Amino acid sequence: MRKLFAAIVSTSLVVTLGLVACGQKKAASPEAPSDAPEETPIEWEVDEDIEADADESEPAGAAYGYAGDDPIELAVYKHLVEEVSKNYDAADACIPTVQIVSVDDSNPDEVTVSGDFWIDNYNIEGDTLACVSGGNYPGVMHLAKDGDGYTVTSFDMVADGSDFEASAKELFGDSYDDFMAVYSDDEARAKLRKATVSDYVSMNGLEVTQYQDYGWDPVELNK
Numbered sequence: 288m289r290k291l292f293a294a295i296v297s298t299s300l301v302v303t304l305g306l307v308a309c310g311q312k313k314a315a316s317p318e319a320p321s322d323a324p325e326e327t328p329i330e331w332e333v334d335e336d337i338e339a340d341a342d343e344s345e346p347a348g349a350a351y352g353y354a355g356d357d358p359i360e361l362a363v364y365k366h367l368v369e370e371v372s373k374n375y376d377a378a379d380a381c382i383p384t385v386q387i388v389s390v391d392d393s394n395p396d397e398v399t400v401s402g403d404f405w406i407d408n409y410n411i412e413g414d415t416l417a418c419v420s421g422g423n424y425p426g427v428m429h430l431a432k433d434g435d436g437y438t439v440t441s442f443d444m445v446a447d448g449s450d451f452e453a454s455a456k457e458l459f460g461d462s463y464d465d466f467m468a469v470y471s472d473d474e475a476r477a478k479l480r481k482a483t484v485s486d487y488v489s490m491n492g493l494e495v496t497q498y499q500d501y502g503w504d505p506v507e508l509n510k
């Protein structure tokens with residue numbers, strides 16, 4: 288809304304300046320007396336705050352809760368929100384929790400990112416993000432260079448059930464133990480989730496102070 292308002296103000300200013308310019312041209316026509324006093328140029332004062340608002344741009348990761356500036360990590364967040372979340376009914380917000388185990392960017396055109404990835408979908412209820420669905424997707428993402436950023440081209444996920452261990456060992460290889468340490472650390476994941484949701488709320492200007500899983504006490508967000 289602030290950007291829209293700034294755009295309207297700027298347009299009005301251009302129109303007003305245009306009218307003044309036309310008026311000055313008419314006053315300077317040959318019919319005007321040669322000894323007519325010279326017009327004093329009109330000085331316009333532009334609100335610096337409005338100019339600043341017009342130049343502001345939304346952080347690249349605002350839609351995903353990613354507050355960093357790493358294009359590889361941003362691509363991972365974006366893929367979870369825009370592609371993996373299609374497995375769920377639409378909600379007011381989809382905010383992933385991304386725990387990266389390893390990144391292989393030795394070939395910048397073919398990057399792999401392994402980690403434990405979670406998705407939580409929320410509806411806004413007053414000052415609360417109420418979690419309505421979600422899931423866990425550990426695995427390895429493959430990324431390709433896309434302009435100044437990256438795009439996930441494929442996502443190999445760890446199998447469910449009795450095939451979990453064998454599948455995880457195959458996908459994570461030498462990083463399997465590191466993956467299991469991350470996968471089993473509920474406390475670290477809860478801390479990261481709180482930070483990511485807090486960033487999402489802050490970057491998107493939401494009047495939300497907490498999130499809540501069904502049947503659990505609400506979690507107050509970072510300020």
